[in-house]
Amino acid sequence: MKRLLIVAHAPSPNTQRLRDAAERGARHPDIEAVEISVKAPLEAGPEDVTACDAILLGTTENLGYMSGALKDFFDRSYYPVLGEKQGLPCALYVRAGHDGTGTRRAVESIVTGLRWRWVQAPLLLRGDWQEDFEDQVEELGLYLAAGLEAGVL
Structure with a gap:
């Protein structure tokens, strides 16, 4: 079972x-394995990263930076986790009230240092709230879980 x-x-x-x-996307009924x-970030730690096979990060844009x-x-x-999880498949979504560029760059810098592997370009949800933001993030969760199950990530 992948995590x-x-x-x-x-x-x-x-x-x-x-x-x-x-979570809804990742728990799609067709994905079983x-x-x-x-x-929440304050509840997660290195033991969670060590135990996973891929990670999806989500953050708000706070003054041009991650939360x-x-x-x-x-x-x-x-x-x-530095030496232990190199190559970990990862993805990111940013809820950005402005452009999200600084937030994206900050997370990308850390992910580069960790030597994790982007499986999709960061998803920037910019400006005023739009109902399709949920659909985009659900699709991202589905993509990651399906990719893990299929062994392509």
């Missing part, structure tokens, strides 16, 4: 909807 870890900051009802959408773990909670997750997990 997908979703670590997503969800401080508002809309960002909670995004985290739920990621992937275990899903969903955690403090996701940064804390990286601070606590970086060195314990």
Whole structure:
């Protein structure tokens, strides 16, 4: 059984909807051989990363940077998983009130240092809330879980 870890900051009802959408996609009824773990960044740690086969990160854009909670997750997990999880398939979605560029770059910098492997370009959900944001994140969760199950990630 493969494991997908979703670590997503969800401080508002809309960002909670995004985290739920990621989980809903990953738990699609046609996917049977992937275990899903969903955690807030302050609850997740290196042991969760060590136990997973792929990771989906979700964050808000905070002053042009990732959420403090996701940064804390990286601070606590970086060195314990550095040599152990190189090549870990990963993806990211950013709920960006502006353009999300700084947030994306910050996460990409850390992921590059960890030597994780992007399986899709970061998904930037920019500007005012749009209902299709949920669909996009659900599709991302589905893509990761299906890719794990098929052995292509």
